[in-house]
Amino acid sequence: MGRVLTIGRFAQLTHLSIRTLRRYHEAGLLEPAHVDPSSGYRYYDAGQIPAAQVIARLRELDVPLADVRRILLEPDPAARASLVGEHLQRLEEQLSRTQAAVRSLQRLLRPEPAALAVELRRVPARLVAAVEATVTHTDVLSWYAGAMAELDAVVTRPAGPPGGLYDNALFTEGRGRVLVHVPVDAPVPVTGRVHSAELPAVELAVTVHEGSHDTIEVTYGELGRWVSDHALAVAGPVRETYLTGPRDTAEAERWRTEIGWPVFRLTPRSG
């Protein structure tokens, strides 16, 4: 049916650039209907227009070319739809991160004079039921949800609010060790990923972040400033304790998150 189209005509019909079509060819996303072996000329077929448009629309959704290829190679429509759905979910997560950034900017650009209440606290060792893993910054939220669900299934009578330990590398390098825990009075048997652990005693600089986690980075910064101003230095993974969280109330404004940064005293110097 379709008459053979040169790359230029095909570009006009699909609203893609010639360069982009060549790139999709070499990436194995859109093989021309025919390639002249002597000249290397690419020839397309009008039937390939929808395929080219699917690629273009997926690219508009910032789907990486490799994932586009995976989607196109998936023969089962349902599986293909779920692959696309994953990316849509990723877009929603990005949207919420964008909203959090906007709210953080608002708080940063018109800062409230309310002084931060920080307490230096010596925390004893603590027996907990825990789940640990090394995760990336982008995965930490979904990982947390799964780990906490598993903990809740095992720990029937928690001895306090749940919490997490987050390696500093998780934030600065985007990947690090994470431990989510629920305090317990007695060791729990190993169940799935859940095991007992003892959080070591530390000296913590503690503050409480009020409200949703959208602007928690700002609170981290304020706590960091306090730590620095008091001639302290960071000495280990940060500890968050979810005094009031999503499990307690759906109203994010009521959440209360304790942030504790393990610190040690620097040798005194002038200043």
Added chain:
Amino acid sequence: MGRVLTIGRFAQLTHLSIRTLRRYHEAGLLEPAHVDPSSGYRYYDAGQIPAAQVIARLRELDVPLADVRRILLEPDPAARASLVGEHLQRLEEQLSRTQAAVRSLQRLLRPEPAALAVELRRVPARLVAAVEATVTHTDVLSWYAGAMAELDAVVTRPAGPPGGLYDNALFTEGRGRVLVHVPVDAPVPVTGRVHSAELPAVELAVTVHEGSHDTIEVTYGELGRWVSDHALAVAGPVRETYLTGPRDTAEAERWRTEIGWPVFRLTPRSG
């Protein structure tokens, strides 16, 4: 006040990576409080934590480093807020483009068997009041709004629905000549950007896109397929005519956009 912080400690307090801090330094975004001239070591101050966070949050909004710099250098808070607002508006435009891509994908992945009604039509030359410019793909929407408003102010009695001519390069290369017009019965005097023009007679392959422009690219593809299947080739800028548009009804489902692609007949060949 603030004690001097090495780049590593500052990275911990701001949750930025060392590499990123160095990049922000060389980009002139975040000058360390002190740089040791002999060793090159960067030393930061705890007071710079908020500045670092502002940069990080703007980067999360995909603000280019150059624009971040412009924002940081702007002393007037109101002007600064408006710069940030521009980027937020850009994000909203991107969001609507994302939604359009999703809807286009839905239409592409479960196509309706409804055959496209295409008509080959010889169109005579037409006298219009027009505004022209060379614009980029990202600017075309806002440019169109301004141009159409100017046209409306000049043309009191239009002789037909408004339309636009769009260079194919606008779509394939992202930049091209655009002409927006309102048909008139008699030439209009030059007023601002508005001037008279005569659209040349052409042979058009015409179809009508129903509904919002979200999925208009899909209709373009179907029209392109029809053009190719009928041994035609594209011969000039596409013509859109807004039979029913935002000016007529707020219900996007009722919009009707005529798409006319100038074509010429290819020399006959087998197939």
Added chain:
DNA sequence: CTTCGACTCTCCCCCCGGGGGAGGGTGCAC
């Protein structure tokens, strides 16, 4: 005060998804 391990420096190459342009081969329409 020395030592040594952790920290930091610069420099170069890599990633992605394109765009610009050079230099040279092809095709089609008149």
Added chain:
DNA sequence: GTGCACCCTCCCCCGGGGGGAGAGTCGAAG
């Protein structure tokens, strides 16, 4: 049959990082 528009490959560029090499520096323990 010839000219010109088209197409080819190849290399370099962009932004905003990351990885790692190799060398220099800092500072805390002994």
